[in-house]
Amino acid sequence: MSIVVKSDQEIATMRQAGRIVATILETLKLQVRPGMKTEELDVIAASELARLGARPSFKGYRGFPATLCVSVNDEIVHGIPGKRVLYEGDIVSLDFGAIFAGFHGDAALTVGVGSISPEAKQLIETTEGALKAGIAAARPGTRLGDISATIQHYAESRGYSVVREYTGHGIGREMHEEPQIPNFGLAGQGPLLKKGMTFALEPMVNIGDWHTRVGDNHWVVFTSDGSLSAHFEHTIAVTDAAPEILTAL
Numbered sequence: 001m002s003i004v005v006k007s008d009q010e011i012a013t014m015r016q017a018g019r020i021v022a023t024i025l026e027t028l029k030l031q032v033r034p035g036m037k038t039e040e041l042d043v044i045a046a047s048e049l050a051r052l053g054a055r056p057s058f059k060g061y062r063g064f065p066a067t068l069c070v071s072v073n074d075e076i077v078h079g080i081p082g083k084r085v086l087y088e089g090d091i092v093s094l095d096f097g098a099i100f101a102g103f104h105g106d107a108a109l110t111v112g113v114g115s116i117s118p119e120a121k122q123l124i125e126t127t128e129g130a131l132k133a134g135i136a137a138a139r140p141g142t143r144l145g146d147i148s149a150t151i152q153h154y155a156e157s158r159g160y161s162v163v164r165e166y167t168g169h170g171i172g173r174e175m176h177e178e179p180q181i182p183n184f185g186l187a188g189q190g191p192l193l194k195k196g197m198t199f200a201l202e203p204m205v206n207i208g209d210w211h212t213r214v215g216d217n218h219w220v221v222f223t224s225d226g227s228l229s230a231h232f233e234h235t236i237a238v239t240d241a242a243p244e245i246l247t248a249l
């Protein structure tokens with residue numbers, strides 16, 4: 001396994017790509033409302049991306065047909081935006097990647113449509129908390145497994161499960177670089193982290209169990225028990241001190 005270590009200059013470019021992703025995700029989050037079709041979010045993502053001079057990471061990737069992944073309720077990831085209408089009480093995961101000056105940024109968040117149940121709110125907060133805890137574990141001298149174990153413990157100790165078949169990943173000139181970063185694992189195992197490594201950490205957390213199934217369109221991934229799922233992701237860089245979130249505003 002070889003993990004690409006980036007120079008300061010490369011990370012500066014990734015910061016630009018990351019800002020674009022963060023800016024557009026924030027715009028999309030504010031647009032989510034009952035009655036809209038999920039494809040409307042994709043249209044906004046595509047036009048904002050063009051306006052900011054970047055290209056989509058996802059569109060065309062292994063044939064994925066859209067700029068944005070929109071996954072609703074029991075859909076975990078890789079939902080294709082379309083005619084589906086969002087209703088009050090739904091939760092929507094938006095996953096978005098952009099390429100700028102040769103480097104990718106990748107981030108995701110889950111947002112409620114109008115007012116949502118306390119259970120859904122708790123799930124969203126827990127998933128975001130798991131991501132934050134995982135990010136905090138990404139320091140030089142610790143191991144990749146420490147990130148995985150931290151995310152797993154955060155979610156499971158609160159009564160949730162983490163999806164196992166889909167993982168975070170290295171990121172840079174390629175959207176998916178080595179290593180894969182599972183959201184479960186053993187502390188103290190795996191490669192040592194070094195300054196300049198850049199990762200997309202992305203816990204997917206379910207209210208029910210962790211098993212998944214792929215939908216008829218061969219893209220969208222559901223929880224197999226139909227329970228709600230949330231997804232948060234940031235692209236980060238390991239530094240000498242606290243990790244830097246590259247997909248922050």
Ligand code: MG
Pocket residue numbers: 106107168169200202233
């Ligand atoms: Mg990703």
